[in-house]
Amino acid sequence: MRISRNTVLLGTVALAAVLATPTYAQEEESAGFLTHLGQIILGIGAEKVAIDAPQAVTVIDEEEIEQEAPDTIGDIVENVPGVTTVGSESFFGESLNIRGIGAGSSADEPKIVMTIDGVKKYFEKYRMGSMFTDPVFFKRVEVLRGPSSSTLHGAGAIGGVIASETKDAADFIKEDGDPFAFFQKLEYKTNSGLWSSTSVMAFRPSEDLDFMIGYNRKGGENAKDGGGVDIPGTNGSLGSLVAKGTYYFGDAREHSIEASYLSARTVRDDAPYNETDSTLSWGTVDRKIHDTTAYLKYGYDSAASDLIDLSVQLSYSDTTVKESDAKGTFIAPANYAYESWTLKVENEAEWSGASYENFLTAGISYSNQYRQAEISEPWASPFGGPPVMPGDEFLYHPQAATKTLSLYAQNEFIWDDRLTVIAGGRIDKQETVPTTGTPATATLQNTSKTGTAATLAAHYKLNESWAVFGSASYTERLPTVDEIYDQGSFSPRPPSFGLGNETSRNFEIGFSYQNSDVFQSGDQLSFKTVAFRNNMDGQIVTNPRAVPGGSEPGKINLGATRIEGLEVEAAYDSEKVFGSLAYSKLNGRNLSIAPDAANADLANVLPAENLSLTLGYRPVDTVKLSWRVSHSNIVNYQHFDRTRRGYVPATSPAHTTHDLFASWKPDQGALEGAELRLGVHNIFDLDYNTHLMSSGTKKTGRQISLSISKTF
Numbered sequence: 001m002r003i004s005r006n007t008v009l010l011g012t013v014a015l016a017a018v019l020a021t022p023t024y025a026q027e028e029e030s031a032g033f034l035t036h037l038g039q040i041i042l043g044i045g046a047e048k049v050a051i052d053a054p055q056a057v058t059v060i061d062e063e064e065i066e067q068e069a070p071d072t073i074g075d076i077v078e079n080v081p082g083v084t085t086v087g088s089e090s091f092f093g094e095s096l097n098i099r100g101i102g103a104g105s106s107a108d109e110p111k112i113v114m115t116i117d118g119v120k121k122y123f124e125k126y127r128m129g130s131m132f133t134d135p136v137f138f139k140r141v142e143v144l145r146g147p148s149s150s151t152l153h154g155a156g157a158i159g160g161v162i163a164s165e166t167k168d169a170a171d172f173i174k175e176d177g178d179p180f181a182f183f184q185k186l187e188y189k190t191n192s193g194l195w196s197s198t199s200v201m202a203f204r205p206s207e208d209l210d211f212m213i214g215y216n217r218k219g220g221e222n223a224k225d226g227g228g229v230d231i232p233g234t235n236g237s238l239g240s241l242v243a244k245g246t247y248y249f250g251d252a253r254e255h256s257i258e259a260s261y262l263s264a265r266t267v268r269d270d271a272p273y274n275e276t277d278s279t280l281s282w283g284t285v286d287r288k289i290h291d292t293t294a295y296l297k298y299g300y301d302s303a304a305s306d307l308i309d310l311s312v313q314l315s316y317s318d319t320t321v322k323e324s325d326a327k328g329t330f331i332a333p334a335n336y337a338y339e340s341w342t343l344k345v346e347n348e349a350e351w352s353g354a355s356y357e358n359f360l361t362a363g364i365s366y367s368n369q370y371r372q373a374e375i376s377e378p379w380a381s382p383f384g385g386p387p388v389m390p391g392d393e394f395l396y397h398p399q400a401a402t403k404t405l406s407l408y409a410q411n412e413f414i415w416d417d418r419l420t421v422i423a424g425g426r427i428d429k430q431e432t433v434p435t436t437g438t439p440a441t442a443t444l445q446n447t448s449k450t451g452t453a454a455t456l457a458a459h460y461k462l463n464e465s466w467a468v469f470g471s472a473s474y475t476e477r478l479p480t481v482d483e484i485y486d487q488g489s490f491s492p493r494p495p496s497f498g499l500g501n502e503t504s505r506n507f508e509i510g511f512s513y514q515n516s517d518v519f520q521s522g523d524q525l526s527f528k529t530v531a532f533r534n535n536m537d538g539q540i541v542t543n544p545r546a547v548p549g550g551s552e553p554g555k556i557n558l559g560a561t562r563i564e565g566l567e568v569e570a571a572y573d574s575e576k577v578f579g580s581l582a583y584s585k586l587n588g589r590n591l592s593i594a595p596d597a598a599n600a601d602l603a604n605v606l607p608a609e610n611l612s613l614t615l616g617y618r619p620v621d622t623v624k625l626s627w628r629v630s631h632s633n634i635v636n637y638q639h640f641d642r643t644r645r646g647y648v649p650a651t652s653p654a655h656t657t658h659d660l661f662a663s664w665k666p667d668q669g670a671l672e673g674a675e676l677r678l679g680v681h682n683i684f685d686l687d688y689n690t691h692l693m694s695s696g697t698k699k700t701g702r703q704i705s706l707s708i709s710k711t712f
Helices: 005-019 062-068 073-077 147-153 481-485
Strands: 057-061 083-087 094-098 112-116 119-121 138-145 160-166 180-189 194-206 209-220 236-249 255-272 284-301 309-327 334-352 356-375 400-415 419-434 447-461 466-477 502-516 524-537 540-542 555-557 561-573 577-590 610-617 623-632 635-641 646-652 655-664 674-681 703-711
Touching: 057 062, 057 073, 062 073, 062 138, 062 674, 073 094, 073 138, 073 160, 094 112, 094 160, 112 147, 119 284, 119 309, 119 334, 138 147, 147 160, 147 400, 147 419, 147 447, 147 466, 147 502, 180 209, 400 481, 419 481
Parallel strands: 112 160
Antiparallel strands: 057 138, 083 094, 112 119, 138 160, 180 194, 180 703, 194 209, 209 236, 236 255, 255 284, 284 309, 309 334, 334 356, 356 400, 400 419, 419 447, 447 466, 466 502, 502 524, 524 561, 540 555, 561 577, 577 610, 610 623, 623 655, 635 646, 655 674, 674 703
């Protein structure tokens, strides 16, 4: 892996700026900004601190989520090293890319596992994004980069895992206060005129029972880019509802039952059919979109034995898109849905000796996911052919069920509080069952595939401040329904029954540093550096030889590709001054074609080299001010030109954006207990887009957000 001298200089200067910031004494409890590197990690083995995790992990807590005033999950994670948004600014046109994995297509969606409270989320549809849940009720997001997390989260997480956690009653009710709490938040954004109202009621009638219910409503017009031009698809209204409760019982409260329901619903008239690229006019369509996440969970944490900490979770996820009244489109309006049920049984056992601790997580799960796509109203193609009627299926968006049985285990061994070794394995048995009895699926057959994943990672503390770590992981991604059964549009071609699994062999090595009282009493400094190489084989792509009515299947497996990179995170906190830094640089090669081929360097799918630096100041205990500058370098790459049917040189220019944030939490007077926030994104109204956004699709211009909230 080659890193330019300018790259090293850029990162060194920025890190020096953080380290050289003057500091002052602080109380221990005031250190709260080390969110990226000092948070407990729930996604790997035992509960660990991010700085001590032997892989690349970033934690975004409630304070940072509130600061960003996010409308999408991308707003929360796009400043994480190696993570960028793909598609558009539309709430329904955004997907994510982690370490060069993820391009908003059916072949990339399953390479990044996304969960809410442990419930897997998945949606794929041509020219739409991948996750439509409003993050207004999120309190925590973990980004686990790379395939090391496949063991616990599912074989095939080549890009990584984004695990979100929603708020519960304990986040609103004071421990020794009133058993009832009411929370209200009002927010307004100037660019799009977006308004938002969030109300939450929380109850704790006894120490064994708590419950909350919350509702958010937001709406606005199209946002404008830095040039003052409307960004199509960013208008509309959205309603979100959450209900969540926990009940503990038993002599030692060792039993628990937890239930949650999260829903986001919107109706959009004359929405752009092409949500992912605002520069291409594909007509409009009316859409009703409903996303649901729910689970019922039983827990048993034995008071008599540390070997039993059992959980049984039944979860449900459904994302439904209903289309009607299409105007100027060449694709029939239809109803699309991904509906899944999952039953997971998991146990965490721990035991220890004089100089060691051991944590073993083992589980079994079974899921059934159904992919739906049916014509919603009579429609005649502008290209000719017989008209279609409601209930007809698509050849190019086949319906099928995906049934997956999984077994997994991961062990974490800690010796002398210095050496941590994590080893795990997983096997997924998958069967795809197409809908039968219609012309679109009459010739299809069931398919069966098996995928495996394995991880070995180690973390060693050289002393109280310095540590080194490394990992090796292997995972396989199984073909999706779309990849196996897609037969094209009008003249059918053969399904891709012969597809093999995609594989990833990933290696990481890094070091970390953490210390307190570095410059002044009570301050804290930490940083973490990770270098990785991901060797991938059998990537599933569109077959260039496939033609309508031909004999070639639509999808094939490619040869080898490789992506490697460097990621750096740093954080500093003191009583008055705080700061953070995030940096990433990636390179990639398609090893299955000639080194001098136009698309051999994979620059068209890799995020730009990026640096984000935040500096902040607390003039008094109740006020926090911060400034963030983010810089993305120029990218020269090869763009596939559909009109020329080949690759042509293209450039994504460098850009630098600035954001300001301020918060005030009054501790006396009429506003005592309230929180007021001001955020200014893209201060200088830069007219730009990121490298992996659809060509010409712009980011939002200057956006000022104002909010006030209070718990009563």
